[in-house]
Amino acid sequence: MVRIISRSEWGARAPRDRSYVSWSQRTEVVVHHSAGPTTQTVRSIQDFHLDGRGWSDIGYNLLVDDDGAAYEGRGWTVAGAHAVGHNTSGIGICYIGQNSPTPAAKATIRALYDEASERAGRALPKRTHGDVNSTSCPGSNLQSWVDDGMPGGVGVIEEAMNMIINLRKGDGSETGKREHVKFLQIVLKEQGQDVGEYGVDGEYGGDVESAVLGARQAEGSEQDFGDWVSGWAAKQIIRGWVEQIVRDTVGSASGGALPDTVDVSGKLRLTK
Numbered sequence: 001m002v003r004i005i006s007r008s009e010w011g012a013r014a015p016r017d018r019s020y021v022s023w024s025q026r027t028e029v030v031v032h033h034s035a036g037p038t039t040q041t042v043r044s045i046q047d048f049h050l051d052g053r054g055w056s057d058i059g060y061n062l063l064v065d066d067d068g069a070a071y072e073g074r075g076w077t078v079a080g081a082h083a084v085g086h087n088t089s090g091i092g093i094c095y096i097g098q099n100s101p102t103p104a105a106k107a108t109i110r111a112l113y114d115e116a117s118e119r120a121g122r123a124l125p126k127r128t129h130g131d132v133n134s135t136s137c138p139g140s141n142l143q144s145w146v147d148d149g150m151p152g153g154v155g156v157i158e159e160a161m162n163m164i165i166n167l168r169k170g171d172g173s174e175t176g177k178r179e180h181v182k183f184l185q186i187v188l189k190e191q192g193q194d195v196g197e198y199g200v201d202g203e204y205g206g207d208v209e210s211a212v213l214g215a216r217q218a219e220g221s222e223q224d225f226g227d228w229v230s231g232w233a234a235k236q237i238i239r240g241w242v243e244q245i246v247r248d249t250v251g252s253a254s255g256g257a258l259p260d261t262v263d264v265s266g267k268l269r270l271t272k
């Protein structure tokens with residue numbers, strides 16, 4: 001089960017009204033983007049839908065951010081306001097951002113899709129807003145990802161590698177690589193590396209250099225530099241991240257042995 005940040009946790013306002021949908025009426029998952037900044041809060045999206053649009057609540061059923069965190073919108077079984085003609089049949093999942101979702105965001109959307117199918121008791125068709133209404137939502141990146149079948153697992157790992165490979169010290173907003181560096185910082189942080197006092201800010205400075213070096217040394221590298229992410233370094237860093245996720249998820253329950261499939265708390269679904 002994906003850990004979903006509840007409405008009370010993100011400080012949701014009460015809905016004006018809600019109408020419930022049974023699982024038998026749910027026949028599709030519809031992917032959206034918010035088309036705003038990745039820093040937009042769920043609460044501000046709700047405010048806009050309540051006050052700006054005059055809707056009864058936030059339009060989406062679930063939302064996902066670049067860190068891979070999932071948020072409860074209307075939830076699994078409340079009719080949404082996200083796609084004309086598909087608000088009863090479709091579970092609307094919104095990526096908070098424009099057109100560069102991180103692998104973590106995609107992995108969580110995939111995990112939510114899997115959970116929706118599990119709850120529905122059958123594989124629900126994967127759709128985008130653009131598939132069901134005339135709109136450019138959710139952008140070309142998510143559209144082709146959904147067209148490809150929402151690859152999780154190995155596809156996500158490859159994409160994660162591609163996100164961080166060849167990043168260098170100095171990369172960030174000035175070199176147009178802020179989202180990539182942000183993802184590198186998330187990955188380093190999740191395996192226990194210190195990314196510095198500014199946290200996940202998308203800037204590859206001295207703190208990130210030390211964290212990259214730390215992650216490499218943890219993997220037994222003899223090459224002691226952290227000012228760029230070589231192909232070899234990217235592999236070690238992503239491997240450390242995946243292993244950490246597996247440890248967090250499987251813990252000691254399995255005695256250290258990996259099961260065939262690991263549903264890693266909404267981040268990745270790994271299959272041996």
Ligand SMILES: [Zn+2]
Pocket residue numbers: 031032033082129135137138
């Ligand atoms: Zn949409």
